[in-house]
Amino acid sequence: MNADTKTARSVSENPCRMCMPMGGILPFKGIENAMLIIHGSQGCATYMRRHMAEHFNEPIDVASSSITEQGTIYGGEVNLKQGLKNLIKLYEPEVVGILSTCLAETIGEDIARITSAFVKEQTGSSLPRLIPVSSPGYGGSLTEGYFQALYSIVENVSQESPPHHGINVIVPHISPADTREIKRILDVMGAPYTLLPDLSDTLDSPYSKVYKRIPPGGTPLASIEAMAGAQATIEFGETLPDGLSPGKYLRDQFGVSLYRLPLPMGIAACDKFLELLKTLTGNPVPEALKKERGRLQDAMIDSHKYNREGKAAVFGEPETVYGISRVLLENGVTPAIIATGSSNPSLKGLVEGLSHSDEAEPFILLDTDFAELRRYCAAKEVNLAIGNSDGRFLTEKEGLPLVRVGYPIHDRIGGQRILSVGYTGTVMLLDQITNTLLANKLNHYRNDLYQEFYRSAGAGQFE
Ligand code: SF4
Structure with a gap:
């Protein structure tokens, strides 16, 4: 084999990626009092829960609309609506992410339409904010699912807000320990910020004798609403296509300045991050x-x-x-x-x-x-x-x-x-x-x- 020329592949064998809805789950886990449902077969949700539970060593709740053979032929709308009702009753969330899967997209389910229909049918009851995200497993990798969900969250939640000195910090799928480190650097630099998503506590919770269905922590909804009034957005995502960039959405819709940086890994990237914080806050880099x-x-x-x-x-x-x-x-x-x-x-x-x-x-x-x-x-x-x-x-x-x-x-x-x-x-x-x-x-x-x-x-x- 010529080591310098990539040969064509006719089949994929053990793909080097996780699927799109798996990525879409993560941002919702970093929002305060959020829950989510996967519109697809039981197996998809089980596979995703299993991977997340083993990685984060935490209990991972992800609901499923559990489409069966009948739903595959006649549509899974009834299942999704019933699943939403059960989830809202049991978890009492403020936000619900609704993610599609290979099966749902292949049979032509329109989760945005089903979500609107559900909201209309529930007139009179107080509903959480429902955020549909189209995420066919074959439509991309974990990264595309992650940023598609994050984009949908910002698009649905952020709204015209009074200008403030806060800085939006948008992070890719990093570990809770990495999230805590970025928050610590922002705190040490004296930067007022909204970090999205914030998995630092929700997916790495301290031991507690009392089990909570939705772990405490995550970015509050009110902070996401106010992202539109921030002085700037720092988006750690130099590889991110424009169409998936929540920072670009905030810039185009609300005029929030956007700074795209690589993840602060390595001395040059860390320096770049601190230089920018110095400029935005006016504070020196502390000893x-x-x-x-x-x-x-x-x-x-x-x-x-x-x-x-x-x-x-x-x-x-x-x-x-x-x-x-x-x-x-x-x-x-x-x-x-x-x-x-x-x-x-x-x-x-x-x-x-x-x-x-x-x-x-x-x-x-x-x-x-x-x-x-x-x-x-x-x-x-x-x-x-x-x-x-x-x-x-x-x-x-x-x-x-x-x-x-x-x-x-x-x-x-x-x-x-x-x-x-x-x-x-x-x-x-x-x-x-x-x-x-x-x-x-x-x-x-x-x-x-x-x-x-x-x-x-x-x-x-x-x-
Ligand atoms: S690739 Fe498709 S079928 Fe497999 S777990 Fe992901 S959504 Fe489900």
Whole structure:
């Protein structure tokens, strides 16, 4: 196989992505007192709950309209309306997300129309805010579902508001630990903000003896309403297409200035974030954050001499792999392959713009699957994989050590606690990458020496 030319695939084998409605669930989980229902078969909701429960190590409530064989033929409208009634009675939410699936979209269900019909039929009762999101599983990856839902939330909720000094901060699907770190940086910088969505407590709740159907926390509805009056929006989503950008919606509809940044992973991206906060707030960067930056520089010096041997395959959702690639390129690890299951149009150009030399230019795989990724890992002789748990087959089949980061992490505990943003998170990620390279080297060096010197000297003839 020519390692520099992508060959055409006729089938997908173990896709390198999660489906759209799975992504659509996450923003609703980061809104205060929100619940959601999946319009489709029981199996879809079960699959999504299972992945989320294993990643976040929390109970995950997602309702299902449970379309059966009969609904598949005659339509699932009755099921969805009954499901909504039950959900509203049981959970008493303020917001309900209504997400479609492959099945619902394939049989032509119009969830926006069904939602309007439901609202009309319930005249007189006080209903939560119902937000339909069209999310066929085959329509994109987790990223497209996530931002489609986030866009629908902002479009439905935000409304003309008096101007204020607040800053909207829109984040992609990062961990609760990452969310807390971004909030901490905003607090330390003295920035008034609305962070959307806020999974920091809802999907990483402190232990409590009392079970609450909807965990406390999340972005309050009133704050989302007021996003239209903010002084600016910071959207962590350089790879995000315009059509899915809630920040662009706020700019076009309400004139809120938009700043698109990469996730604050790596020293340059963190600096960019702090520079912008300095400009928007008029506050200086405090000593505590300067020290954290200095510690990251120190860690970079400590690890750079080992990193040169790293040749990595990075895979996952576009914004995550872009952020990780920035960290690798800053620290001397070659991102030989950058892969995503999304068909993202801007990732290739962004990553190529980061490379310093021809040698470091990464090979980009879009809309890929793990069978293809595995073949390219062998062809490009990579020695490290960085991505979610679905890459464990790269370890099993190719012997590649895997640094687990992203979503989902379902074969280890603590997915919700993985920290990789900010100066501190970058240090943690960098240490993990360098230590994995070192462990791999130390595990194999005797055998490598033997193969290289002993056998090539002809000593093997006496075995
Ligand atoms: S890909 Fe389609 S069928 Fe599979 S879980 Fe997602 S929505 Fe359901």
